[in-house]
Amino acid sequence: MMQIAAEGLACNRGGREVFCDLHFLVSSGEMLAVTGPNGAGKSSLLRLVAGLVRPCQGRLSLQGGDPELSIGEQAHYVGHQDALKPSLSVQENLAFWSAFLGGNGEIAAPLARVGLGSLAHVPARYLSAGQRRRLSLARLIAVERPIWLLDEPASSLDAAGQRALAELMEAHVARGGLILAAIHGSQPQPAKELKLGGGPGVIGGYMGTIAQEYPA
Amino acid sequence: MMQIAAEGLACNRGGREVFCDLHFLVSSGEMLAVTGPNGAGKSSLLRLVAGLVRPCQGRLSLQGGDPELSIGEQAHYVGHQDALKPSLSVQENLAFWSAFLGGNGEIAAPLARVGLGSLAHVPARYLSAGQRRRLSLARLIAVERPIWLLDEPASSLDAAGQRALAELMEAHVARGGLILAAIHGSQPQPAKELKLGGGPGVIGGYMGTIAQEYPA
Amino acid sequence: MSLIDLANPSRFSAVTARVLPWLIVATILAFAVGGVQTYFAPDDYQQGATVKIMFIHVPAAWLGIAAWGVMSAAALGTLVWRHPLADVAAKAAAPIGAAFTLMCLLTGSLWGRPMWGTYWVWDARLTSVLVLFLLYLGVIALWHTIDDPTLAARAAAVFTLVGAINIPIIKFSVEWWNTLHQGASVFRIGGSAIHPSILVPLIGMLTAFTLLFLTLHLAAMRNEILRRRLRTMLLMKADAAARA
């Protein structure tokens, strides 16, 4: 049983305040959908949780989970950029991240799962946008980590890909995983929602209050 | 009255065939929605029309329009990468492309139109994904060109942004413009559809035949 | 049959298969003749027997330069007509040309020891040849670091044409700068300036080396064509596997 709790988080980037006084609570088996208009701070929040951006106020705490690892070290971060090297083959790319992030060297299965089995030996340079996205999502399967931080994971995926992704996320949540996903429009599954860009946000019943942002 | 006609187009990339024997006809006032699964060849087709990829067979012809300009030189190409320099400000970025692509130096209005008026002086490095996308779409407004080649233009736009984009495209088509757009899922407006990834494709009644790919 | 038919790779390999044996024989004969002539060529009154190095040095130098010329012609074929055979010709010529250039450098510096008292001087002729050698290495590096052959061919073609500027520099370096290296005396306007007893064997060796180059080049081209066939077959197999 893990829990990520944010108390009064505030984030400044490039000197401008992105959001402030943000409270939320996500526990394993839950998915928190972070929504909001462009520039509301979704990516910033995810990067902040991943430890890639420093909060300028408030604290972010993790109950349960491995105490001597940071949140980021127990999390998968899938951002706007897919960390792929054009001159390495699809398989080499995945194999490296699997080894570096501490997966069990299993590569073929994840590739097949995201539908890149036949392209395993093609240089990543040759991949289409959706194929690149699929490859970076394959990390989620290749390496077992409890927390997923997904920034618009469905972007440039085709219908089939989006369905597969939704299943993947459901399965993870069902397994007791914990997901924070920044999404536009419809979420793939019923989930808590954290609307940004509408003043201070409170979610997840933390401090006993249910915010009006809670999904109707 | 312009017309882009493709006859038996085939495209090879990295030594493997992407699509072959593709026929379509788009004329001004129309929008052709290019759809298909990931890796079907949507982006390849758009790049081919823009003159950024060479067809290995077939021919692409433009009736009407400026005879001594290539299709690419009369077209806006908005690809997966938004050609922005992180160290230039939003305004500098747009101003440069407007000047280079031969627009009338009008910058403020386009920026306001895509909702970046307040960020005009922020370095592009600081933009969020959606803001970057908005900025590269601002080119469409800043420079008047009859042909638009849009590769998943709506990706990482919020709901409002997608609506604005749809209006923009409708207005362009109404003005007698001509759009080829690669899109996933629902098209923003009724349009001819060219499904890729299903063998040779024929569309637009070219050579008298209506293909089964024609939207039912 | 015309040159056009030759331009077809499979036709080309068929023809070369028939021509090559004869070429090999001709080369051997030419070397035999040239060798004998060289043996009986008189020693120079001041250079002594070392003058005989010339009979390797000059042809080697000549072919080192000529090979780049061949590559430049092929480069035009690649860029203008996008002809696969041109790519093959260019790729095959590079290592051979490099070898001849190296031979020229080595024999030259060996000769330089007795003549100039040093193996190497940074004189215009010598350096321009060294540059040629470096350019060869550069092209070879290009060919070997790029996996996609057509891409490599085009890049190498551009590079070859740019590098061709070096050829006149080599040729005329001796006229433009006062070099240690002696000027052209065989090929020059107003007839040759060498005594026939030297000139004849030199011509003999020139023909022999040229024949050798032809033989090696054609053979290398055939191998390259076969190699490409293999590659495409493998690619097609891979795609078929991917489809299934």
Add this chain to the structure above:
Amino acid sequence: MRPLSALLVRDIRLAVRVGGGALVGVLFFLIVVTLVPFAIGPDLPLLSRIGPAVLWLGALLATLLGLDRLLASDYEDGSLDLLLTGSTPLELAVAIKALAHWLTTAVPLVVAAPLLGLLLNVDLGASWAVSLTLLAGTPALTFIGLIGAALTVALRRGGVLLAVLILPLNIPVLIFGVAASNAATAGTVPFGGAFLILCALSLMSLVVGPVAAAIALRQGLD
């Protein structure tokens, strides 16, 4: 005209924002010039003899440093695609980019050369001549480098390979540059001849460079 000037301004702006302007450039050469005495030991007559050579090597180094990003960055962020959809011929566009690169790397050196010459105790009169040769010769370095930059994009290669392709072509430029400079400093050989050849090389590369680069880029298209 307007597209080209816009491109020029943009590239200069980028170079200044990223590389840090002309002063940093001068500082760079200052460091190079101070490095050499350390490397070869403080021997004034020798220094003054190889002074021009050092400046020329500095110029070569500075040109090489920015080169592999000259077109690669535009390729990676998709700017190159848009440059191709512009109505300006590609040859002109890349020439302008090279010009911007030259203005931001070589010109600071040309200006600072007399000052730097003093550090290498080349006397002032000769220093002027040296910076004149630099002014005449550095364009060749940049525009030959342009070819390499285009090849790196077309081949998706870079780093040392680029240098390996470029440097041999730069050798003649270096020879005549240094020869002309030495002619000016030592006054042994006539200055005019080498200098004229240097100008010829620059003019030639001004034509060959952009054309070859454009061809390479077009060939590399996909």
Add this chain to the structure above:
Amino acid sequence: MRPLSALLVRDIRLAVRVGGGALVGVLFFLIVVTLVPFAIGPDLPLLSRIGPAVLWLGALLATLLGLDRLLASDYEDGSLDLLLTGSTPLELAVAIKALAHWLTTAVPLVVAAPLLGLLLNVDLGASWAVSLTLLAGTPALTFIGLIGAALTVALRRGGVLLAVLILPLNIPVLIFGVAASNAATAGTVPFGGAFLILCALSLMSLVVGPVAAAIALRQGLD
């Protein structure tokens, strides 16, 4: 252990695929060595005197060339974010990257040095000593360079500015490297002293470099 070896293999692979392997590296140094005689004029005794210096300058140049991409490319494609979410400390990760850079740039030089020495007519016995000093000293160049690479990412700067930041720090390495080499070739000064200092510099930068780089990267986070 596995993460680190994976990172090492991947970076070496990238370097070879992009830069074209050790042979190209050797070719690069061959060219550098041939460049110098043009610059300073064909004067054999002088050449043999400054031969080691030339090799050292070559090493410096090669190190500089790849440096600004060393971390920047990982930053631009988002790899750096993932490197941070790995359980390996950042200090180690960047150290490994620097190691890969050293293996692919400096080692070819170390191996080829005796051969190159001949061209600069440094006699063979001395050449071995020179390549020994290179082996001992080049790590310092790379790991000091690592700091600059991290700064380029943190400050989103690059090009010449990076060189300006790095070179001054490299001067001591260069001094002692050349001193040790000259001691070996000329045999005037004792070889041991300079060589030991060189090793000390390398060891120090092996520690300072990664730590400083990691700090710079963390500061640059946003």
